[in-house]
Amino acid sequence: MSRTTRLLVAFCFLLPAVLCVFLLRLWPAGLALRNSLIAPGDGGYSLENYRYIFTDPDFLNSLKVTLVYSVIVNPLQIGIALALALLVNAKGPLIGFSRTLILLPVAIPQSVSAVVWGVALRPDGQINAILVALGIEPQRFLTSPNQALMSIMLIVSWIGVGYWMTFILAGLQDIPKALYEAVVIDGANRWQQFWYVTLPQLRRPLTFVLVADTVANFLVFAPVQILTAGGPEGSTNLIMNDIYTKAFVISDPESAAATTIVLVSAVLIVVTLQFHLMSRGEDR
Amino acid sequence: MNEHSSALRYAAIILAALVFFMPLWWVAISALRPADEIFRYISPLSLQSFWPEHWTLTNIVGLWEGSFRRAILNSLFVSAVTVIVGLAICSMAAFALAVIDFPLRNAVFMTMVVSFLIPFDAIAVPLFGIMRDLRLQNTYTGLILPGIGNGLAVFLLRQFFLGIPKELREAGFVDGMGWFGIYWRIYLPLSGPAMISAALILFVFQWQAYLWPLLIAPAPQFKVAAVAIAQFSGQYDVNFGLIFAAALFISVIPMVILTILQRFYSASVASSGGKE
Numbered sequence: 424m425s426r427t428t429r430l431l432v433a434f435c436f437l438l439p440a441v442l443c444v445f446l447l448r449l450w451p452a453g454l455a456l457r458n459s460l461i462a463p464g465d466g467g468y469s470l471e472n473y474r475y476i477f478t479d480p481d482f483l484n485s486l487k488v489t490l491v492y493s494v495i496v497n498p499l500q501i502g503i504a505l506a507l508a509l510l511v512n513a514k515g516p517l518i519g520f521s522r523t524l525i526l527l528p529v530a531i532p533q534s535v536s537a538v539v540w541g542v543a544l545r546p547d548g549q550i551n552a553i554l555v556a557l558g559i560e561p562q563r564f565l566t567s568p569n570q571a572l573m574s575i576m577l578i579v580s581w582i583g584v585g586y587w588m589t590f591i592l593a594g595l596q597d598i599p600k601a602l603y604e605a606v607v608i609d610g611a612n613r614w615q616q617f618w619y620v621t622l623p624q625l626r627r628p629l630t631f632v633l634v635a636d637t638v639a640n641f642l643v644f645a646p647v648q649i650l651t652a653g654g655p656e657g658s659t660n661l662i663m664n665d666i667y668t669k670a671f672v673i674s675d676p677e678s679a680a681a682t683t684i685v686l687v688s689a690v691l692i693v694v695t696l697q698f699h700l701m702s703r704g705e706d707r
Numbered sequence: 708m709n710e711h712s713s714a715l716r717y718a719a720i721i722l723a724a725l726v727f728f729m730p731l732w733w734v735a736i737s738a739l740r741p742a743d744e745i746f747r748y749i750s751p752l753s754l755q756s757f758w759p760e761h762w763t764l765t766n767i768v769g770l771w772e773g774s775f776r777r778a779i780l781n782s783l784f785v786s787a788v789t790v791i792v793g794l795a796i797c798s799m800a801a802f803a804l805a806v807i808d809f810p811l812r813n814a815v816f817m818t819m820v821v822s823f824l825i826p827f828d829a830i831a832v833p834l835f836g837i838m839r840d841l842r843l844q845n846t847y848t849g850l851i852l853p854g855i856g857n858g859l860a861v862f863l864l865r866q867f868f869l870g871i872p873k874e875l876r877e878a879g880f881v882d883g884m885g886w887f888g889i890y891w892r893i894y895l896p897l898s899g900p901a902m903i904s905a906a907l908i909l910f911v912f913q914w915q916a917y918l919w920p921l922l923i924a925p926a927p928q929f930k931v932a933a934v935a936i937a938q939f940s941g942q943y944d945v946n947f948g949l950i951f952a953a954a955l956f957i958s959v960i961p962m963v964i965l966t967i968l969q970r971f972y973s974a975s976v977a978s979s980g981g982k983e
Contacts, residue, residue, distance in 0.1 A: 426810060432886045433809040440800030443856025448822040451834035511720055521724035523966055528727060530961035532915045532933040535954045538940045539734055549733060552750035585727060642828045645917040649937045670832045679832055687829050694824050
């Protein structure tokens with residue numbers, strides 16, 4: 424069969440998917456880039472929109488909130504996911520079922536989880552009932568500028584931790600038993616086994632989870648928009664909510680485009696770092 | 708794991724599972740108890756906080772009679788079409804990328820991989836401008852389109868197709884099949900598990916979607932369940948019985964699917980990056 428025929432056949436098979444890639448990724452990304460370079464009332468290309476957003480207190484606050492949120496929530500989620508994976512990496516009745524229960528929240532739409540947790544975190548909600556039963560003062564949670572971001576972290580962690588656990592668990596089950604046997608002969612205790620065998624062997628899944636989790640947390644939107652709309656006092660104005668607010672609440676499409684490009688760039692930098700980290704590991 | 712630690716470990720596993728399951732249990736009992744009892748027994752904690760005194764289907768029935776019905780049917784329809792069309796598009800692309808040897812194949816593959824690294828939600832706002840100009844606002848097409856091209860599904864199916872022996876397709880050519888016959892009658896029937904994984908990925912994406920349907924389909928007759936419940940809960944006079952019934956309904960469908968197909972789901976999760 425000739426090269427031309429094969430090319431033609433491949434073209435037909437690929438056409439719908441290529442159109443999707445173009446329409447759903449490249450065109451909007453390109454459009455956002457173009458719009459971000461055209462300042463309002465100015466026909467030419469310039470960096471004016473970027474200069475504007477980087478002097479805009481709302482945007483700078485949203486960058487700060489996103490950074491603080493990311494620095495806390497990613498290690499927190501990965502730590503819990505790792506602990507859970509180590510815990511449920513056992514055989515026996517009910518253990519598979521327990522894994523499923525921990526994974527279930529990820530199957531629920533985030534908007535539903537947000538609504539449910541919004542009720543549970545009300546002053547008269549479940550969480551305060553539990554606190555009171557434990558002898559702790561009731562808290563304001565989502566209505567307090569000091570606690571709202573932490574409450575969002577609680578919600579997204581309940582949603583996502585079981586999902587990340589699944590990747591780490593798959594990695595744990597791939598570690599050859601012989602490695603443990605070798606260090607046990609050398610007299611390694613539980614902690615040394617974890618430090619010298621488990622952690623190094625989990626490098627790939629942990630790197631992947633770190634990057635995928637970081638990207639996922641950059642994109643958190645539904646809980647913020649539904650529960651706090653970025654408040655109180657901008658304390659939960661994560662970058663996706665900032666883009667949404669710019670585009671649809673205060674109708675500033677140029678700033679929204681520039682902020683979108685900042686977000687896409689951040690995502691691509693994180694993902695590129697992942698490939699870098701993973702390929703470097705293979706050389707060793 | 709020695710005998711001594713396993714009892715303790717069991718207790719810890721059960722406790723962790725209960726902590727994660729508790730909010731879901733609370734959704735279920737709130738949906739199945741009279742609406743005026745939802746908040747009555749929250750504090751102080753008592754047996755009724757965890758087990759309703761009276762069970763009722765009033766909320767579920769009310770859900771089906773109210774405006775939520777349309778939203779749930781919309782979600783089901785949009786997700787079903789997404790899975791069917793998405794599987795066709797993604798598996799055809801994966802077939803070309805795995806099986807047909809054509810010039811620039813690696814370049815096309817790399818372009819697709821890199822493009823899909825841009826998360827959909829990040830470009831949802833500019834895409835909304837494009838779709839609005841294409842007059843796709845408040846249409847099912849507008850709702851469905853973003854779900855049908857999925858990079859992870861293409862990647863997963865391509866990996867699976869690469870593992871199918873070359874001899875099978877050569878035998879197909881000898882029997883007079885064309886490329887489409889090879890795809891339809893050899894590759895697809897051999898790819899059940901991978902197709903189920905891909906279907907799950909496509910389904911979950913669409914069933915969970917919130918930002919996109921919020922933008923593209925604000926009209927009541929096109930509203931999907933994930934958006935409807937959020938807007939319903941923001942109203943001044945909220946019927947929490949209906950809210951929890953809706954939450955239960957929207958959650959139960961993916962939870963049942965996930966529980967039954969967890970084997971495939973975990974396999975797709977593992978092959979998407981955790982392992983190589």
